[in-house]
Amino acid sequence: MGSHASRDLIRSRLQHDVLRHIVTLKMLQLHGEAIELRFAEDGDGWALVSLLPVQVSDFDRRAYAESRFVVLVDGTSAASKLALLEGLPTDRLVIKTYDDLVRRFALARLRARRVQTFVSLTLPAGARPEAAPPGVVESGVLVPEVARMLSNNGYTSEDLASQFAAGARWFATQEGGRTVSAGFVFPNFDAVWEIGGLFTEPGWRRQGRARSIVVAALSHLVSRSRVPRYQARSDNLESIRLAQAAGLREFLRLDHLLANQD
Numbered sequence: 001m002g003s004h005a006s007r008d009l010i011r012s013r014l015q016h017d018v019l020r021h022i023v024t025l026k027m028l029q030l031h032g033e034a035i036e037l038r039f040a041e042d043g044d045g046w047a048l049v050s051l052l053p054v055q056v057s058d059f060d061r062r063a064y065a066e067s068r069f070v071v072l073v074d075g076t077s078a079a080s081k082l083a084l085l086e087g088l089p090t091d092r093l094v095i096k097t098y099d100d101l102v103r104r105f106a107l108a109r110l111r112a113r114r115v116q117t118f119v120s121l122t123l124p125a126g127a128r129p130e131a132a133p134p135g136v137v138e139s140g141v142l143v144p145e146v147a148r149m150l151s152n153n154g155y156t157s158e159d160l161a162s163q164f165a166a167g168a169r170w171f172a173t174q175e176g177g178r179t180v181s182a183g184f185v186f187p188n189f190d191a192v193w194e195i196g197g198l199f200t201e202p203g204w205r206r207q208g209r210a211r212s213i214v215v216a217a218l219s220h221l222v223s224r225s226r227v228p229r230y231q232a233r234s235d236n237l238e239s240i241r242l243a244q245a246a247g248l249r250e251f252l253r254l255d256h257l258l259a260n261q262d
Contacts, residue, residue, distance in 0.1 A: 010039055013046055014074060018190055019122060019251055022229065023096060024050055024072045025189045031056050038084050045076030049084040060094060067092040067258065073102045085109075093259040098252050110259035117234040117255050121248035122227060129218035129247055136216040138171045146170050149182040150197035163187075169220065170197075171213045173204075181209035185217050185228075193226045198239070214246040 011028065014021040027050065028035060036051040052070040054060045060070050068091035075081055078101055085105050095106050106112035123129065142164045150160060150170070160168075168186035172179045183198040195217045198210050214230070221228045230248050232239035240250075 006039065007037065010037055010048060013048070015190070018192060019120075019227070019229070020098070021074050022120070022189055022192060022252075023254060024048070024074055027052060027057075027070075027072065029189060038087070040077070040080040040084055042077050042080050044079060047073070047075030047077050047080035047084050049073050049088070051089070054094065064094045064258070066261070067094045069093050071095045071259075073097055073099060088259075090260055092261050095257040095259050096254055097257065098254050103255060103257070106257045106259050111262055112257040112259040113261075114255050114257050117253060118231055119234050119240055119250055120252040120254070121230045121232075121240070121243045121250050123218065123222065123247060124249050127247060129222055130215050132216040132219040133212045135173055136171050136212050137174060138169055138216065138220070140164065140167070140169045142168075142170065145179050146172060146182050146184075149179065149199045149201075150184060152199045153197045155197055171216045171220075173209045173212060175204065180204040181213060183210065183213040183217060185221060188229060191225065191227050192229050193221050195221075195228055195230045198242075210242055211245055214242065214248075218246060218248075 011025070014025050018025060031052055034052060034056045038049040040047050050072040054064055054067050054070055057070065069089060071088065071093050073081055073085065081101060082105065085102065093110070095102065095112060097103055097106070142160055147157065147160055163186040166187050168184050170182055170184040172182040174180060181200040181204060183195065185193050185195050188194045195214060198213060200209050218228055228248070230243045232243065234253065
């Protein structure tokens with residue numbers, strides 16, 4: 001399905017549960033017509049396979065240069081998902097999935113292996129964050145000192161320029177006029193905003209600074225009716241515990257599987 005009307009239909013299905021489908025929705029927003037969409041429906045629902053050439057995505061080009069496509073599978077019908085999975089290209093693939101059915105298929109049929117997992121967290125429905133703690137400064141104007149700190153998490157100057165042009169805002173704690181801890185929020189898709197880039201200078205760690213930044217960011221987002229999303233690698237237990245201590249709870253676990261790599 002490649003027509004404009006078909007893509008509108010697909011987006012409407014995905015947007016019934018934006019958080020569950022946030023990765024696919026963001027990929028469609030960023031890369032649009034570069035993505036091949038394969039859609040199917042049956043009496044039990046719908047299924048979608050999205051195929052993105054790895055070279056189109058900066059992250060995937062750096063992380064998975066040996067693969068040809070990134071594959072995402074969404075939907076409500078197990079039968080339609082399996083039918084679409086049977087038709088996947090035989091090229092080297094990166095399958096990103098939160099779905100046990102897809103995971104089992106990839107491991108059993110595509111000689112896949114898991115290489116990393118990302119955990120996404122948000123505020124539970126109806127929950128309210130703590131009040132923003134004192135001592136956290138914030139701004140929508142990116143300054144070099146904060147940009148340097150955010151870049152420690154892989155954000156390039158181009159990434160940051162684009163995100164702040166779209167409304168991103170940074171939060172920081174300072175000592176003696178010097179920024180020692182920082183993070184920022186930026187739009188992901190629709191009302192969903194990301195909390196990321198957290199970095200504390202080595203001499204100022206384990207003082208609750210990162211938690212203060214996350215709480216301030218949450219207070220900012222919720223006061224503007226935005227939905228927070230925080231993502232960490234599953235092996236970064238310190239980051240996950242930090243998010244949980246600020247009131248966030250896991251809603252999605254996304255495995256990255258390399259398939260057909262032999």
